[in-house]
Amino acid sequence: MRLDVVTIFPEYLDPLRAALLGRAIDRGLIEVGVHDLRNWTHDVHRAVDDAPYGGGPGMVMKPQIWGPALDDVCGENTRLVVPTPAGRPFTQAMAHQYAAEEHLVFACGRYEGIDQRVIDDAAKRMPVDEVSIGDYVLVGGEAAVLVMVEAVVRLLPGVLGNARSAEEDSFSDGLLEGPSYTRPEVWRDLAVPDVLRSGNHALIDRWRRDQALERTVRRRPELIGLLPEGSLDKHDLKV
Ligand SMILES: Nc1cc(-c2ccc3ccn(Cc4ccccc4)c3c2)n[nH]1
Numbered sequence: 001m002r003l004d005v006v007t008i009f010p011e012y013l014d015p016l017r018a019a020l021l022g023r024a025i026d027r028g029l030i031e032v033g034v035h036d037l038r039n040w041t042h043d044v045h046r047a048v049d050d051a052p053y054g055g056g057p058g059m060v061m062k063p064q065i066w067g068p069a070l071d072d073v074c075g076e077n078t079r080l081v082v083p084t085p086a087g088r089p090f091t092q093a094m095a096h097q098y099a100a101e102e103h104l105v106f107a108c109g110r111y112e113g114i115d116q117r118v119i120d121d122a123a124k125r126m127p128v129d130e131v132s133i134g135d136y137v138l139v140g141g142e143a144a145v146l147v148m149v150e151a152v153v154r155l156l157p158g159v160l161g162n163a164r165s166a167e168e169d170s171f172s173d174g175l176l177e178g179p180s181y182t183r184p185e186v187w188r189d190l191a192v193p194d195v196l197r198s199g200n201h202a203l204i205d206r207w208r209r210d211q212a213l214e215r216t217v218r219r220r221p222e223l224i225g226l227l228p229e230g231s232l233d234k235h236d237l238k239v
Helices: 010-017 019-026 063-073 092-099 116-122 142-153 201-219 234-238
Strands: 002-007 031-036 078-089 103-107 128-132
Touching: 002 010, 002 063, 002 142, 010 019, 010 031, 010 142, 019 031, 019 142, 031 063, 063 103, 063 116, 078 092, 078 116, 078 142, 092 142, 103 142, 116 128, 128 142, 201 234
Parallel strands: 002 031, 002 103, 078 103, 078 128
Antiparallel strands: none
C-alpha cells in the first residue's frame, strides 16, 4: 500500500515515521509520501487561502492550488480521503476497507476547509470520502490523518507481528474490550479477579465475554442494536 498526505504542515506528519508505522515503512510494508501544499503555490506569498464567497468568518483553501497538487499526487487507483467535521464517521469497518486499497491520498485542510469544487472535481476521476473522526472540532485535518493511518496500517499483514493480531480487536465481535490485568496479583489493595488466575479457560472466556457485554451495554448501548443477528446467545441475554 502507498499513502500520500498533502498538507501545509508536513512536520505534523513526522509521527508517521516513528514506532510501529516507522517500522512498517522500513520493512517495505507501506510507502509514505508527505507533500507540502505550498509547493504548488505560484505567488511570492505562497498563498493557499482566500476569503469565503458569501462572507462569514475565516478563510477557505484555494482550488487553484489544491487541484494541481491532487493531479500530481493522485494516480489511477487512488482513493482520496478528506478529513472534515462534516464527514461520514470513520469506523473500524472503514479502516478494514481502506487497508485493502492500493493507494490512499489524504488531503489535510486548514482554516474553514477546502473549496468544495476540489472534492467535486476529484470525484469525477476517483472515489472520494469526506470523513469525520468524531463529533468534535479540530483545527485541521492532520491529526485526523494520523488517527486514520494508524487504524488502517495496523490491519496490514505483518505490521502487528505475531504477538497481536488485528482479528482479536475489540470491535471484531462488535463489543467493547473488557478490562485487562497483569502482575502483581494485588496492587494498592486491588486484586486481579480470581477467575483470571483459575486456569479454567472456558470460564475465563465466558467471564471476558460477560465483561465486554456489560461494558458495552453501560458505555455504548447503541452498539448492541448493531450486532449481527444471532450474536447474543441465551447466556448473554442473562448478563
Ligand atoms: N472529526 C473532525 C475533523 C475535523 C477537521 C478536519 C479537517 C479540517 C480542516 C479545517 N478544519 C477546521 C474546521 C473547523 C470548523 C468547521 C470546518 C473546519 C478541520 C477540521 N474536525 N473534527
